[in-house]
Amino acid sequence: MNDNNTFKIGIIGFGPKGFYGFERLVAYLNEAKISKTTEVHIFNNTAFLASGDVYRTDQPDYLIMNYANRNINSWVLKEPFSMASATPDFVTWLTAKGHTDAAQGEYAPRAVVGSYLADCYQLVLEQLPTNIKVITHIGKVTDMIKQNENYQVFYTDRKSGEQDVVACNNILFTTGHHSFKAQKPESVISxxxxxxxxxxxxxxxxxxxxxxxxxxxxxxxxxxxxxxxxxxxxxxxxxxxxxxxxxxxxxxxxxxxxxxxxxxxxxVPRNGSPTSETTLQFFTKEVVQHLKANTPINFNSTLLPLIKKEFYYAFYSVLFNNNGHQFYYDDDFTVMQNQVQYFHEDYPESPVFNWETIVNPFKDEHILSSVVLQVYIGFLIDEAKLGEDKSPFMAAVATWRKISPIFNELYSFGGLDAESHKEFDTYYFGLFNRLSYGPxxxxxxxxxxxxxxxxxxxxxxxxxxxxxxxxxxxxxxxxxxxxxxxxxxxxxATIARAKESGFGNELYQNLSKNGLIREFENTGYIPGCLEINDKGNPISKIGIVNNDITFYGTPTEGITCDNDTLSRTRNDFATNWAKSTTEAIKEKDGRTEDYDRTENVL
CATH class of the missing domain: 3.50.50.60 (FAD/NAD(P)-binding domain)
Incomplete structure (x- = not known):
């Protein structure tokens, strides 16, 4: 049982997202000068803490990132600042460790990234205040039930195979891809x-x-x-x-x-060069703010035309520049099309933008051959070597990386109409990943x-x-x-995502059975994820927001979009969780009188 003198926090899943939540929690507790004894219970399937399964440090070096070194940073430079004695980004860390592949545009082995994450975790632990105790449980969490003011977390110890239970006041779930993967008994796997x-x-x-x-x-x-x-x-x-x-x-x-x-x-492969500085002209924040006022949005009629225009603009900006010309943006798209027409009359041998050729060049071919795909892969390699600044094709496909954060604002929490939501989940999500986030x-x-x-x-x-x-x-x-x-x-070799209707994972099935979560539904479309509010708190079976529980990262996929494993900013529910957890501790300690934790009913 939980005693009144100790506030117990559970973090279920401790890969990068679990570490990010922990780092923010420690920073907020330190800022608030919390003196109350606080236990942080970390639950993880394996001993690879902070790195998680994706970046585990024992994997071979030929398994490398698809994310250039320059983009990796475990820290956020915002108040409250981290308690860690140092907050090196990945390139700085690589250089200090004497790695030969520390260049900004290199792609490091995933195991090396795991070592970086593990080191960052240690930097926080080394500065931990004496009243914060970290207790690690290596094993599989299978169930959680509410008992009075506490949550009983049931887990099976990996080493002993015995089941144990820990009572926590507050929980952060960062369970990664295991959220969606049904765990079959080993005996049925051939x-x-x-x-x-x-x-x-x-x-x-x-x-x-x-x-x-x-x-x-x-x-x-x-x-x-x-x-x-x-x-x-x-x-x-x-x-x-x-x-x-x-x-x-x-x-x-x-x-x-x-x-x-x-x-x-x-x-589509990538060469590690930085994203081009070409700015978005059609899919802008201003346009998004206007669209958000008119949700739900139809993807095909409203958003896809803007995306196609951005691809078009990026393609011809590079093609024109390669031939010593400037491609001018105009509010009237036909003016831009006229520029392109005149250009092709002068340069008839130049490639022509074609959406279908870019997204699915063999759409009408029922069967592909090794010869055809060899030629196509050779083409992709040559274009990737040129990079976004020289290849019109690469400039076009890279556009989604710029659009994605803005699109997320429209997609999240049922911003698309049900038909569009389903079509994006089942078709466009994979398509844009293939184009923009390749090896x-x-x-x-x-x-x-x-x-x-x-x-x-x-x-x-x-x-x-x-x-x-x-x-x-x-x-x-x-x-x-x-x-x-x-x-x-x-x-x-496919990675599980939320699938229409039903939770595939034992833990999430039990959370649903216990009434702690319910499935998100977008007007008849059920993407297979749980329903949360804009702070990551789940909605219970009877429609109550539970402020004691927060979900972050992959478990929110389907109600949010593209939760980048290493991003500190994408759908950042960890910061609010750390802040609200700190307030809950202060409230329990009698240090706040006006903190409102009234539960909302939806």
Whole structure:
């Protein structure tokens, strides 16, 4: 039971987001000069605190970021300032540690980023006031129930396998992708079907050399899986005299790896250069403020035309500049189109902007071949090497990274109409991720080398189906009304997101059953996430806002958009949580008389 002299706080999930919440909490407690004994109970599935599973420090170095060094910073320079004795950004930390890949535009191994995050956590712990006690629980949280003024958190200890319970006054949930992943009993997962690839050394170990493997997905996780089965097994990539990568086998990799996905398309790679300084002209904050007054918004009729114009403007700004011309913005879009028409009359060989060619160049082709995709990947590599300042194509696809934070304001809390919300979740979210948040160029060069070596095969990239063979635990991959191949292993390399209706995770199912959360519904569309207010507090089954509980990061996906794992600013519910938790401690200690914690009913 919880005693009256100690305020107990729970942080469930302690990757980067959990650490960010902890750092803000300590800063606010210090500013408020809280002397009351405060316990912070940290619950995490593994011992990789602050780094979490994504940036765990024991993963191989060939698993690298898709986020350049310059963009990584665990700290926020705002009051109350952190108690840490130092607050180095990632590049400063790399330089101090003597890393050779400390350049701003380099892509570091994810394990190195994990070490940085772990060090940042230690910097906060070293300055912790004596009245703040941190207690770590390594294990899986399965349930939480309210008992009087406390919340009983049930977890299974990872080492002993025993269940224990901790009573907390206040809870922050930062459970990452586990929020949406149904945890199946190990006994029902076949060694021939791998549902989750991390940690790769462990999860992909059943795959035998010279076997046939199918990988569902062609995003960042799929690339990790492909590299783990090749480079991770002793093979090497070596540059020839022309700088082109050549794959040298270790004889321990699969005989063939088949990728398949809905579009069959790879992600657009990036070269690490900073985002261009071209400003948005159509999808501006002023336009958004006007649109917000007229929600819900239809994506296709209202927002997509603005996005297409931004892509168009970025494309031609670079193309004009490459030819010594200036592309002028005009409120009348036809004036800009006339500029383009005159330009193409003077430069008929120049590429022409085409939305469909950019977002889905093989839309009308039912089946893709390895040859076609090899050529396309080669094109993407060449464009990425040019960068946003020289490649009209790269300038266009990079535009979404600028639009995304503004779009989030319109998307969040049911800002889109139900039909648009569903279409964005199921189609456009993946499309824009593929265009704008792709891997480093060197990883796509490895993918091309594997294709040329015959290891990676795109024969089933698009329009493929998988059926299990009950006699031998194998599977058959087949193109609709076309060729088929029996494969030995099926690997799911897609990352779970909120899916329409229902929570897939045991903890969230129990939170719902206990009435602590309810599903968010947007006029008939249920994206599969919980309902929260604009501070991250959940709405209970009977419609009451619970100020004692806050959700932050991936668990809010579907009601917010694109919760960047490392961002300190995107959908920042941690700061408000830290502030309100501090106020709750002061209130319980009798130091505030006017603090209003009245619960709202929705």
């Amino acid at each position: 060694n021939h079907k791998i549902d989750f690839i991390y940690p790769t050394d462990e999860k992909l170990s059943p795959v035998t050399p010279q076997s046939l493997v199918a990988i569902k997905g062609f995003g960042l996780t799929a690339i990790d899986a492909i590299l783990a089965l090749t480079e991770g097994r002793g093979a090497i990539f070596k540059k020839n005299d022309k700088g082109v990568l050549r794959y040298i086998s270790s004889e321990k990799e699969p005989y063939k790896i088949y990728t398949f996905s809905r579009t069959g398309l790879p992600m 480093p160029v060197k990883n796509m060069q490895k993918i091309l080398a594997l294709c040329k070596a015959g290891i990676l095969d795109f024969s089933y990239a698009k329009s493929a189906s998988i059926t299990p063979n009950s006699e031998n635990n194998n599977f058959t991959i087949q193109v609709e009304k076309g060729q088929a191949t029996e494969i030995n292993y099926l690997i799911n």
